[in-house]
Amino acid sequence: MIDRMHLRILREIERQGSLTAAAKALHLTQSALSHTIKKLEAQLGAPLWTKEGRNLQLTQAGEYLQREASRLLPQLERVDQVLRQYASGDKGTVRIGMECHPCYQWLLKVVEPYLKRWPGVDVDVKQQFQFGGLAALFNHDIDILVTPDPVLRDAITFDPVFPYEQVLVVSKDHPLAGETFIQPVQLADQTLYTYPVSPERLDIFQQFLLPAHCHPKRHKTLEDTDMILQMVAAERGVATLPQWLVEEYAQTMPVAAVRLGKDGVHKHIHLGIRNASADDVHIQTFIEFARQQDINAGV
Amino acid sequence: MIDRMHLRILREIERQGSLTAAAKALHLTQSALSHTIKKLEAQLGAPLWTKEGRNLQLTQAGEYLQREASRLLPQLERVDQVLRQYASGDKGTVRIGMECHPCYQWLLKVVEPYLKRWPGVDVDVKQQFQFGGLAALFNHDIDILVTPDPVLRDAITFDPVFPYEQVLVVSKDHPLAGETFIQPVQLADQTLYTYPVSPERLDIFQQFLLPAHCHPKRHKTLEDTDMILQMVAAERGVATLPQWLVEEYAQTMPVAAVRLGKDGVHKHIHLGIRNASADDVHIQTFIEFARQQDINAGV
DNA sequence: ACATTCCATGAACAATAGTAATGGTTAAAT
DNA sequence: ATTTAACCATTACTATTGTTCATGGAATGT
Structure with a gap:
């Protein structure tokens, strides 16, 4: 009953904001679209839009169909793509x-x-x-x-x-920089920079700090690896990164890696x-x- | 490009085994189907079937499309269903x-x-x-x-x-039936019945036996709760079930519940x-x- | 009030999808 | 070996569906 074209219509009207614009984007006349919609609504027995002034407002059913459209259409488009690739060798x-x-x-x-x-x-x-x-x-x-x-x-x-090892990154001049490894308590007076994800998904908490019931003095988040390393280099705090990545950065920035715990955190x-x-x-x-x-x- | 009807054709030909039968199932003539397929294959630029004798054999692309059909069609059908329900109140x-x-x-x-x-x-x-x-x-x-x-x-x-407690089920006459709770070692000489899922997903192993490095004498699996309880009642072994469920069964069968560990396994x-x-x-x-x-x- | 933008509608037309009839091929049954 | 039955392809024709054109009404902004 619901056809691919119907889904495309829903999506395009959302994108373009108006029926006329959607029609153009779908390479149809406005009239054709209007007809198709009317027919679809008749089939369903329920309207998908209500006219609010001169533009359209989705009904509850319309909103549902739109969500499904934006979910299913990319999958159908992927099928097209894969089939085209099968055809071309x-x-x-x-x-x-x-x-x-x-x-x-x-x-x-x-x-x-x-x-x-x-x-x-x-x-x-x-x-x-x-x-x-x-x-x-x-x-x-x-x-x-x-x-x-x-x-x-x-x-x-x-x-x-x-396989890689997750290590602590500190400034080269940082007191911890000389250690071969650190204990959880040694972070108690440090500012820790991480990516903005919940602590449950950060190894430094799950595998290092929490088992020892420790926590850093402050926990700040930054979006970007480079930004985090800037802060670390400027001695504003410490962070954790894969060891191989620290090695790379250490060539151009004054930072050093320190093992987390005696055995390290391995991932x-x-x-x-x-x-x-x-x-x-x-x-x-x-x-x-x-x-x-x-x-x-x-x- | 790929339309819902195309997916239905793929699925129906798989189900029915022949083009003629599929056509009937789709309320079409055999000829109409033949036409649609030919057109689709022309559009794609690649065949979806090869003729092996008098029946069809899917090509690689055809197999892919068939998989996608059986994945996507149920979702489209669900959309139909929900929309019908929106229409009917x-x-x-x-x-x-x-x-x-x-x-x-x-x-x-x-x-x-x-x-x-x-x-x-x-x-x-x-x-x-x-x-x-x-x-x-x-x-x-x-x-x-x-x-x-x-x-x-x-x-x-x-x-x-x-919330419920996971407990051990034993026969009323079983040596363990009198205990208020048991320790992991006490299962070392028992036959344990469970559902046929991997031990990683069985709490009795994950939360009780493995932390204590114990394991039962034998581990047997049965599909069905009633069957497991039959075996338990017949003193062929022990099993684990939610406590409230054991209570119910205990009214009609000679079985009893025993707590797992001092504090019990709570879920x-x-x-x-x-x-x-x-x-x-x-x-x-x-x-x-x-x-x-x-x-x-x-x- | 007027121009503009938007959507709806009906009639005419074009494109598409469907049917009927037929024939060729293959596999099984006699 | 021949017949029978099942299956798919093809052609010509028909019906249905989709699309456009032309037009009109309704809402918004100037």
Whole structure:
């Protein structure tokens, strides 16, 4: 009953704000659109819009349909894209999403040689998710999720591809800079900079501070890795980052890494995929490639 | 480009096995189907089937499209259903999925009075999920997930609605039947019956046996609660169940409950919903209703 | 009050999708 | 080997649906 065109109409009227503009965007006349809408509403037996003055206001049913449209249409468009790629040989697109900020740095290193090795495959990288990376994976917005926090569930498989150590970053002149490792209490008089995510998802809290019932003097958040490191370099506080990333930054900035606890905090970057897409060639090759890359990089 | 009808064709040909039968199922002539397919393949620039003898064989692209069809069509059909319900007043359907076997018993008690209280709302209960309950929730196969194991994620909200204690069930004549509680070691010479799910998802292992590095003498699995209790009653082994459920069974069977550890293993049944559907009236009222129900039942 | 923008409508037309009839091919039944 | 039945493709024709054109009314801003 509800056809793809109906969904497109809903979406386009929302985007354009008016029926006339939507018609143009859909390569139709205003009249055609008006007719189609009237017919649809007759079929449904309920209006989708009410006329408020000279523009339209969605009814409750209309709002529902619009939400579904913005959810389903991208999936249908993806189907088109994939089919076009089937038709034009073995070209493909792998859509990769990331949840953690430093993952991006790692991904850059993997994607570049991957694109060279597989010229027929495109890579789409997405970072912003309305409902988080896992939802994006389930909703078929992305095909691979890069994350340090795998979740054990039937439908999703996580594959550890890159081991790294999470370390404390401090200014080179900081009192802690000389230590080989620190204890949780040593952060009690420090200002800690992190990305703006809830403490439950920050390893420094979950795996280091909370088990020892410690907490930093202050906890501040900043969006951007560079900004955080600026603050650390300026001795305004400390932060945590992957060790390999600190090494890189240390070449150009006065910062140093210190191990968290005697044994360190060890993590893996995981690649998560839907089990249903496990036999997709491009996804398979990407994961394999990523894992091999790390054998070289994971020194 | 790909239209709903195309997806229906793919699905129906799979279901019926032949083009002629599919045409009949779609209320079309065989000829019409043949035409539509030819046109679609021309548009795509690639065949979706190859003729193997007198029946059809899907190409790779065809297989992909078929998978997408069986994924997307149910969602489109749900949209139809909801819109029909909008048209016919405030009727609605809440689709509930369950991951844990005993959840079903609890749900039965909640659904019955709920249906009486809200005659306009239907409840669909589903128990089998190809990729697990969480995936079903993400895929819009269900609207509410009943589970004892919430997962913290952006897109999903879990709401604890019913507290219960997980206990050991033993035969009335079993040596352990007299104890007020048992220690993990006391299961070392017992046969343990559970549902056929992996030990990581069984509280008896995760919260009781593994922390004490114990394990039962034997671990057997059975599909069905009644069957498990039969085995327990016949002194073939022990099992774990929610305490309130054991109480019920104890009225008709020679079984008794024993606390797990000094403090017991305490759990909650959670209701999980997509954040995007948090303002759906029917879903809201169901959760509210479920929570109130438990105040009475949760003795 | 007037121009402008927006949406609705009816009639005419064009495009699309559907049917009927037929024929060729394949696989099973006699 | 021949017949029978099932399946799919094709052509020509028809019905339905979608689209445009031309027009009019209703709301907004100047």
